[in-house]
Amino acid sequence: MKRKRDERRTYTKKAVKALLIVGVLNAEIPYLLAYLGREPCTELAIAWITEIVAVILGYLCKAYFETKEQEKNKLQEKRLEKEQEVAG
Incomplete structure (x- = not known):
C-alpha cells in the first residue's frame, strides 16, 4: 500500500512549511x-x-549535511563489502 504524502513528511518539513506560510x-x-x-x-x-x-537556509543546510553523511555511509559500506569479498 502507498503511504499518504503527509505520513512521509518529517516534523522538520512540517515545521518549515508552517513557518514559511506564516512568514509569507x-x-x-x-x-x-x-x-x-x-x-x-x-x-x-x-x-x-x-x-x-x-x-530556508537552515533547512537547506540541514538537508545538505544529512545527504552528505548518508552518501558517505553508503560509500563506506560499499568499500567494506569489497574488502570482505577480496578477503573472503
Missing part, C-alpha cells in the same frame, strides 16, 4: 496596509523576510 503572509501585511491607506511598518516586512530566508 506576515510579509504581505505592510503591503496590504499601504494599499488600504495606512502607514506600513517596513521594519516588520524586513524582519519577516529575514525570518523566511533564515528558515
Whole structure:
C-alpha cells in the first residue's frame, strides 16, 4: 500500500512549511496596509523576510549535511563489502 504524502513528511518539513506560510503572509501585511491607506511598518516586512530566508537556509543546510553523511555511509559500506569479498 502507498503511504499518504503527509505520513512521509518529517516534523522538520512540517515545521518549515508552517513557518514559511506564516512568514509569507506576515510579509504581505505592510503591503496590504499601504494599499488600504495606512502607514506600513517596513521594519516588520524586513524582519519577516529575514525570518523566511533564515528558515530556508537552515533547512537547506540541514538537508545538505544529512545527504552528505548518508552518501558517505553508503560509500563506506560499499568499500567494506569489497574488502570482505577480496578477503573472503
